Amino acid sequence: MSEKKNISRREFVASAISTAAVSALPVRARPDRSFPGIAAKGFAGQPGRVPLPDAPPWKDQGVLNLAKSPYAKLHTVPVRAVTIQSGFWATRREINVSKSIPSMHDLLEANGRMNNFRRLSGRSSAAQRGPVYSDSDVYKWTEAAGFALQSGDRPELRTTTEKIIADVVAAQQPNGYLNTYFVGDRASLSMTPDTQSTGHELYDMGHFLQGAIAYYRATGDRTMLDAGIKFVDDFLLPDYGPAPKKPIVSGHPEIEMALIELYRITGDRRQLDLAGYILGGDERIDFPVQRTIYMFSGTPFTARKKLEGHAVRAMYACCGATDYYLETGDETYWKTLDRLWNDMTGTKMYVTGGVGSRAAGEAFGEAYELPNFRAYGESCAAIGNLMWNWRMLAATGDAKFTDVIERALYNGINSGMSLDGVLYCYRNPLAFDPSTGDKIRNPWYDTTCCPPNLERTFASLPGYFYSTSKDGVYVHLFDNAELDWHLEDGRPLKMTQKTEYPWEGDVAITVTPAEPSEFCVYLRIPGWVRQAQVSVGGKSIPGVRPGAYLPIRRRWSPGETIRLQMDMTPQALAANPHVTEDTGRVAVERGPLVYCLEQLDQPQGVALSDGALLVGQKAGEFRSEYRSDLLGGVVVLHHPGAVYEGSSDSALYSPYSGVSRKSRPALLTLIPYYAWANREPSFMEVWTPLLDA
Numbered sequence: 008m009s010e011k012k013n014i015s016r017r018e019f020v021a022s023a024i025s026t027a028a029v030s031a032l033p034v035r036a037r038p039d040r041s042f043p044g045i046a047a048k049g050f051a052g053q054p055g056r057v058p059l060p061d062a063p064p065w066k067d068q069g070v071l072n073l074a075k076s077p078y079a080k081l082h083t084v085p086v087r088a089v090t091i092q093s094g095f096w097a098t099r100r101e102i103n104v105s106k107s108i109p110s111m112h113d114l115l116e117a118n119g120r121m122n123n124f125r126r127l128s129g130r131s132s133a134a135q136r137g138p139v140y141s142d143s144d145v146y147k148w149t150e151a152a153g154f155a156l157q158s159g160d161r162p163e164l165r166t167t168t169e170k171i172i173a174d175v176v177a178a179q180q181p182n183g184y185l186n187t188y189f190v191g192d193r194a195s196l197s198m199t200p201d202t203q204s205t206g207h208e209l210y211d212m213g214h215f216l217q218g219a220i221a222y223y224r225a226t227g228d229r230t231m232l233d234a235g236i237k238f239v240d241d242f243l244l245p246d247y248g249p250a251p252k253k254p255i256v257s258g259h260p261e262i263e264m265a266l267i268e269l270y271r272i273t274g275d276r277r278q279l280d281l282a283g284y285i286l287g288g289d290e291r292i293d294f295p296v297q298r299t300i301y302m303f304s305g306t307p308f309t310a311r312k313k314l315e316g317h318a319v320r321a322m323y324a325c326c327g328a329t330d331y332y333l334e335t336g337d338e339t340y341w342k343t344l345d346r347l348w349n350d351m352t353g354t355k356m357y358v359t360g361g362v363g364s365r366a367a368g369e370a371f372g373e374a375y376e377l378p379n380f381r382a383y384g385e386s387c388a389a390i391g392n393l394m395w396n397w398r399m400l401a402a403t404g405d406a407k408f409t410d411v412i413e414r415a416l417y418n419g420i421n422s423g424m425s426l427d428g429v430l431y432c433y434r435n436p437l438a439f440d441p442s443t444g445d446k447i448r449n450p451w452y453d454t455t456c457c458p459p460n461l462e463r464t465f466a467s468l469p470g471y472f473y474s475t476s477k478d479g480v481y482v483h484l485f486d487n488a489e490l491d492w493h494l495e496d497g498r499p500l501k502m503t504q505k506t507e508y509p510w511e512g513d514v515a516i517t518v519t520p521a522e523p524s525e526f527c528v529y530l531r532i533p534g535w536v537r538q539a540q541v542s543v544g545g546k547s548i549p550g551v552r553p554g555a556y557l558p559i560r561r562r563w564s565p566g567e568t569i570r571l572q573m574d575m576t577p578q579a580l581a582a583n584p585h586v587t588e589d590t591g592r593v594a595v596e597r598g599p600l601v602y603c604l605e606q607l608d609q610p611q612g613v614a615l616s617d618g619a620l621l622v623g624q625k626a627g628e629f630r631s632e633y634r635s636d637l638l639g640g641v642v643v644l645h646h647p648g649a650v651y652e653g654s655s656d657s658a659l660y661s662p663y664s665g666v667s668r669k670s671r672p673a674l675l676t677l678i679p680y681y682a683w684a685n686r687e688p689s690f691m692e693v694w695t696p697l698l699d700a
């Protein structure tokens with residue numbers, strides 16, 4: 008079932024890097040650092056190495072800081088300006104911060120990831136542990152903690168994070184270099200073109216910068232940020248870049264978007280230019296075509312014609328390229344981004360928003376190659392998809408990007424973390440047979456990229472709910488939430504959402520400017536909507552169009568309420584006929600949620616593996632039922648179905664009888680896809696065969 012023999016990222020790296028002996032590495036202590044880590048606090052508020060001329064105060068910076076980005080139509084709202092209240096995401100986010108983030112910290116410790124840093128400052132004698140990119144997992148965890156702290160102080164989490172940051176920065180070398188793998192007898196491999204392509208040094212530092220930035224935006228503490236600037240300014244910029252400097256290949260894109268986000272704080276143009284140089288590729292590094300495809304780097308980004316190769320690499324490259332566009336307005340970038348986006352959403356994205364269908368190389372397949380059982384759909388790739396679309400949305404204000412964000416968020420990302428917050432998916436298949444023995448949800452992976460990636464995404468979620476534009480405010484996502492921010496001209500604005508979304512389709516949004524004022528509220532009407540009405544103060548607003556923002560421009564008095572009513576009737580979806588795996592099958596959606604059949608919910612004697620079918624495709628035949636006792640509270644769908652008789656003893660081949668197989672009726676029950684595999688392992692499928700189309 009799962010193609011275990013195919014090359015994974017971990018194996019790819021292991022095969023490409025000669026692994027040297029790990030014991031007896033010389034310690035590279037930084038004599039000027041002293042502990043305990045609390046000392047690091049002393050940096051907070053002190054003038055930095057580089058002045059931060061144009062950026063808004065750290066407290067006012069969002070998931071991205073687009074305040075000065077010339078080609079951003081929309082601007083981010085700080086995470087702390089949005090409070091998500093009791094509802095769908097609040098539950099998830101509370102578990103994230105109370106269970107997932109602390110338990111992942113303990114696992115990073117238990118698996119030696121922190122000792123990797125302490126070893127370099129003489130505080131641990133443990134040998135290096137973990138794959139070549141292990142540093143990035145610590146940084147991504149730091150970013151998750153940083154985002155969590157942007158939603159309010161948690162002294163315990165803050166103390167833990169300070170200690171981690173102190174251990175990390177103590178491992179930085181005097182020249183700014185920081186990596187716990189390419190040291191000692193591996194040091195000579197550092198930053199060679201081959202190592203850049205497979206060794207993840209710049210990938211690690213990209214995550215370092217993102218972690219540093221999130222923590223800075225949470226606390227104003229520059230300890231980690233200054234160490235990141237030191238890496239870029241002292242180590243990278245002087246020696247690496249266009250000739251006559253040494254060349255760079257990003258290998259696993261990530262540094263590009265991180266450099267640009269750093270530029271959005273420092274205003275140091277060299278950091279943006281370096282990202283542009285990396286995105287352009289450097290022909291002095293000449294790798295075989297297959298490798299540049301896999302890496303989605305090393306050749307000019309603007310020469311890319313389709314999404315191929317390693318999916319996370321591709322998504323992160325697209326994030327960096329969109330960031331570059333947002334700062335430079337370079338049209339050749341936009342043309343490429345537009346083309347790649349159409350390629351992905353038109354031929355290569357799962358209905359869950361997951362991408363990267365092939366286990367081999369964790370890669371995009373050909374157009375319409377979207378297998379279900381064998382689907383790879385790495386959690387990180389779905390997150391990369393969300394991050395990319397967030398940037399495309401900022402550039403345009405086009406709701407087609409928000410539709411992808413919502414699809415990925417509620418489904419292909421949300422599935423990646425168990426409901427109890429301590430098990431994670433690396434793969435997110437769309438069908439599953441437990442008889443394969445495959446275990447999809449696990450507490451720890453030696454390549455543990457996905458768990459902290461999921462944690463940082465849930466922690467940063469409030470920052471994705473709204474944007475501002477020159478003339479108003481955009482509402483992207485729906486949940487009980489309070490916005491306390493201001494319009495771009497400084498007028499204070501509060502907005503309160505009340506809803507049972509995604510279980511119900513009614514959303515009430517109370518708009519409270521400090522005083523009556525004219526501006527536009529751009530209300531997103533999701534693309535999945537068949538029917539919706541919008542009213543303000545009981546008066547209907549015309550122009551509602553699915554997949555678009557409805558502009559409601561008026562003089563708003565404090566306390567006026569927008570009411571959005573979306574029809575949540577379940578819908579059966581067909582795939583493009585080129586997706587042969589889905590021939591004669593349907594997927595079911597209700598609102599933003601994709602549903603699946605899991606064996607546990609079916610009546611006795613109905614085996615999904617024998618071919619359980621939905622009968623007919625009239626959406627009206629679904630019966631929705633809210634089950635507070637099931638999977639943390641979900642709406643399940645019931646639908647008449649059937650199950651084949653005697654399929655388990657059918658031969659592989661038998662004479663064609665011309666008669667359709669016998670089936671008997673069965674009532675089938677569907678659950679939201681994100682909640683699958685939270686009980687005992689059982690058969691699951693998203694695309695259900697259809698009996699009488």
Ligand SMILES: [Zn+2]
Pocket residue numbers: 385386387388433455456457458460
């Ligand atoms: Zn991952």
